Amino acid sequence: MEAILLRQGAYCVNRCFRGFLKTSCVRFAATTATATFSKTRSEGLRIGVPKEMFPNEKRVSLTPNAVKTLTGKGFSLIVQAGAGVSAQYPDSDYVKAGAKLIESGAKDLYAQSDVVLKVRSPLIDKEVNLLNTNSTLISMVYPAQNKELVDKLAERKITLLALDCIPRISRAQAFDVLSSMANIAGYKAVIEAASHYSNFFAGQITAAGRIPPAKVLVVGGGVAGLSAVATARGLGATVRAFDTREAVREQVESLGAEFLTIQFKEAGEGGGGYAKEMSKEFLDAEMALFAKQAKEVDIIITSALIPGKPAPKLITKVSTSYTFVHAHRRVSGSPI
Template identity: 45%
Template sequence: MHIGVPLETRAGETRVAATPETVKKLIGLGHQITVQSGAGIAASIPDSAFSAAGAKIGDAATALGAELVLKVVAPDEAELAQMKSGTVLVGMLNPFDSDNIARLAERGLTAFALEAAPRTSRAQSLDVLSSQANIAGYKSVLVAANHYPRFMPMLMTAAGTVKAARVLVLGAGVAGLQAIATAKRLGAVIEASDVRPAVKEQIESLGAKFVDVPFETDEERECAEGVGGYARPMPASWMERQAKAVHERAKQADIVITTALIPGRRAPILLHEATVAEMKPGSVVVDLAAAQGGNCPLTVADQVVIRHGVTIVGHSNLPALVPADASALYSRNLLDFLKLVIDQEGRFHLDLEDDIVKACLMCEGGRVLRNNAGAASSAAAPQEKKEKV
């Protein structure tokens, strides 16, 4: 197959969908690869590195006009206009953006959104959400340390002792756990909260204290357990108790990192303005949910603002701040997915009996096949969205 790797044109997007490592492997399988000139520059991969791996360097029209196009994010109108009907598109296409998926279908693309992959053991190697969330969690701590006006670790000097920073992490999924681990390496004292009681052991194993909000009803306990890595939105009674616990911990914290996302919906509010108003001057909040409205109502997407003396960081694409490793991990995710849709003869093969392929397929032959990341778009009733944790 002819596989194209275009330059990402979205503002602030520095990642690339292939690296010399994955290009070499795809060429070894008999494919022809065209990488748009400059596609890897922001990720510290010059054109010469792709050429050395066997790829051809071409323009946008050639890369987007390939049989199979690998992207980081969904194509914009200008990119879509250069793609042919019948092209196979693989990337992070935002399966909850129904307008975007409809545009891809109208163009006649066969599009796969890797964010929709089931959260199963078999799909772990192509789990783009986890690979990129891991990077976001790591970078969130470094960004916080950069804005924090004091040291992170405890220091004993001739001029006196400096206390260790206190870090509160809200949400202990992939990003949250990596944030805990990174903050611990920097010497901070860490507390973490999550709706799932099962993560208490993981939090404590990384050296953080678990902020426990006990369950009072079976409904609360059932919602917290969730299914397949997701939990349903918690009842109001539990959220009120958690808000009180978070309020007290945040007042004592120097850095708060929030990570809660609900796919397809606005992010839940975890850190209220009243809480920020009582935080210590110079404190820092890094909101990983900024792109979905934020876990704090004071967050402004893609901006750093100061409210009530607290610095609130709203970077919406933290993985793009670590483009070399983010691209390396993402491209390996793509490579593992391609193994499911390319047969041994090197031809595209759509196997709808494969649960991963079926979940990721958004549109094919001009038809939208999936809506809201897995619910059939025809007559099926909408499924309850789950909270990513």
């Protein structure tokens, strides 16, 4: 199961990378918003695919199929040995696709790369200084939350194309790695919860009696939350969901789940359809709802997220400790 998810995740990410390199796109540059590649033609442009250094990161930025496509366009691909092994892509597949394998480590790969493709943002203490001055980095960076990283990249005159800054509009859907990864995260959250749940997820009717299905609460109705709702419903659970945006109700109910509300009127939708930060009064009412729901449900999955902000902590120690003591089989998910 994990291998399938990793390959799917790699496919979603590398599809975006291919699109970036083949067409013009919205760019976030560490130095200037109009920064461009130092080389305007694909011929001779060296693209590096390093092995991710972030702890427990098993994804890879390009699959062998994507490498084959890019080499066919005239790009030179160099891949660090072992970059795709954790995602079930052996080094031999990259070599067959036309990439040059770098076995001497990340330092040599970065030194030879005009463009570096990564899944995670570079680690400040390990990877930033490996990037060539005036080179290009294509990666998820979250600049609003990583100002120090952006400043370090600017000091090295790195052109940064932040995948997470692409607007969610129809013509940019091919580059939307946030939605594709969130979809996988929501699915995986339910699978992980089901593996910890000590009863039948879908319930059972036997000669000895009836076992009710699991009750699942999903907090947040974005891409990850809706994916979790759909997956839990598909496995036979009874699902409830909450979101600050009333517009999400129709989507939740169309998946067969119950949409929870609170007796407090406040618009929860910000710019671009995303959720926004709510008032203290709304949050207090929200927390009271979660404390009540925690006594009733078997599994809680949180997926609430506000762009450019840390994930909100919506399930308190008071709620979770009471939940665990009350029923002895609860799974509380961290923000996705």
